[in-house]
Amino acid sequence: xxxxxxxxxPLSVPExxxxxxxxxxxxxxxxxxxxxxxxxxKGPELLMYTYSSGNKEDGRFTAQVDKSSKYISLFxxxxxxxxxxxxxxxxxxxxxxxxVTFGIGTKLQVIP
Amino acid sequence: ExxxxxxxxxxxxxxGQQVTLRCSSQSGHNTxxxxxxALGQGPQFIFQYYREEENGRGNFPPRFxxxxxxxxxxxxxxxxxxxxxxxLYLCASSLAAAGVGPGANVLTFGAGSRLTVL
Numbered sequence: 001x002x003x004x005x006x007x008x009x010p011l012s013v014p015e016x017x018x019x020x021x022x023x024x025x026x027x028x029x030x031x032x033x034x035x036x037x038x039x040x041x042k043g044p045e046l047l048m049y050t051y052s053s054g055n056k057e058d059g060r061f062t063a064q065v066d067k068s069s070k071y072i073s074l075f076x077x078x079x080x081x082x083x084x085x086x087x088x089x090x091x092x093x094x095x096x097x098x099x100v101t102f103g104i105g106t107k108l109q110v111i112p
Numbered sequence: 113e114x115x116x117x118x119x120x121x122x123x124x125x126x127x128g129q130q131v132t133l134r135c136s137s138q139s140g141h142n143t144x145x146x147x148x149x150a151l152g153q154g155p156q157f158i159f160q161y162y163r164e165e166e167n168g169r170g171n172f173p174p175r176f177x178x179x180x181x182x183x184x185x186x187x188x189x190x191x192x193x194x195x196x197x198x199x200l201y202l203c204a205s206s207l208a209a210a211g212v213g214p215g216a217n218v219l220t221f222g223a224g225s226r227l228t229v230l
Contacts (some may be wrong), residue, residue: 100145
């Protein structure tokens with residue numbers, strides 16, 4: 001079993017839709033949770049960073065962490081064609097060097 | 113503020129050869145990590161460097177080695193290349209006290225070096 005599970009998609013939605021992306025994980029030591037966006041032929045860029053459980057909002061993006069269920073989500077409101085990319089969930093545990101464990105990534109296409 | 117730059121962007125090698133990939137950290141960052149991203153997969157942690165020393169390593173064999181220089185730039189070396197080494201190699205820099213702690217996992221990635229092994 002992988003430490004981090006993520007549906008690879010692809011996920012195709014019309015412009016303006018609300019997008020929900022999710023990951024589950026098995027390592028209860030994870031405390032830091034991140035979402036990265038990766039455009040084709042580019043490196044990942046950090047979108048959201050949260051510590052422990054709870055919600056965090058940044059513009060059209062909302063990240064949720066439910067540690068009791070080992071489940072994290074990213075919501076994108078009013079999706080735009082420019083949001084078309086692969087979304088990677090990532091997480092790490094405190095203490096020592098910071099190895100970040102990534103999901104496989106969900107490929108999202110927003111259709112105009 | 114400059115971002116993370118990597119070179120070369122693409123390269124092709126044959127099985128058994130050796131390769132060196134280079135990375136310049138984002139200005140102000142002191143920690144460098146390398147990740148391997150196979151096609152259709154998420155990045156996999158190779159190792160992390162702080163103060164010119166490896167301070168963490170993932171599940172990669174010793175033929176994967178690295179260096180960090182006093183200016184925080186870094187190299188990834190892979191010996192005895194295998195077909196499965198074909199991937200996008202990503203360098204990421206971060207800022208952390210003593211190379212550990214939450215700052216070290218806020219990664220700024222370069223665009224990667226795409227290695228093809230024939």
